[in-house]
Amino acid sequence: MKSEDTEPHNRRTRTQDDANALTGARTLTSITELRDAVNECKRCPLWKSATQGVPGEGLAPSKLMMIGEAPGDQEDLQGHPFIGPAGAVLDRALQDAGLSRETVYISNAVKHFKFEPRGKRRLHIKPAASEIEACGWWLAEELRLVAPKLVMALGGTSARALLGHPVTVSQMRGAPTRLTPTTHLWVTIHPSFLLRIPDDVQRRNEYARFVNELKEAQDWIAKS
Secondary structure: OHHHOOOOOOOOOOOHHHHOOOOOOOOOOOHHHHHHHHOOOOOOHHHHOOOOOOOOEEOOOOOEEEEEOOOOHHHHHHOOOOOOHHHHHHHHHHHHOOOOHHHOEEEEOOOOOOEEEEOOEEEEOOOOHHHHHHOHHHHHHHHHHHOOOEEEEEOHHHHHHHHOOOOOHHHHEOOOEEOOOOOEEEEEOOHHHHHOOOOHHHHHHHHHHHHHHHHHHHHHHHHO
């Protein structure tokens, strides 16, 4: 959220040699290796202004994988996914649904922070289609290494990254769709959506629906 945006202090100095170095063409053997590789990715221009790459974290392999849009300001500074305001909402929802970060794998469709400078603040900008496509290789590697039964796409950007075409969340929400022979996709809202609802009653209702979806996802995994 805008209130959390701040100017980075420890951005790595990058050279043209860095830009020509790693393209992510090799097959990775572990999430640890993926984390190191993502931080050196130059597949699209977003690395030039970001502090660092932000790969996924959590249990791997995992039956449930959650994919958001892209790192925000705090994620970019600290190198971990969903640790800003939207991450706090997600953590609370996971707890209310009987889950935790330790029992799922959480990542983003795009691994570098895209922003617009506003004084000392950095305001989040939605990733472009070309940036989503450039990061698709990393998302495919995470899917291979995590091997989930169910992937929850948190918002339209992550659903688009997984399906390869624009998605209307309201039309796909709450019904598992086959993604691969071994994995299904469940499209739902991004937690940041809940932070943008001004009406308290509506916000509580939408939050309850989100938590219920997390519970339903667990039930679906258990039954399948």
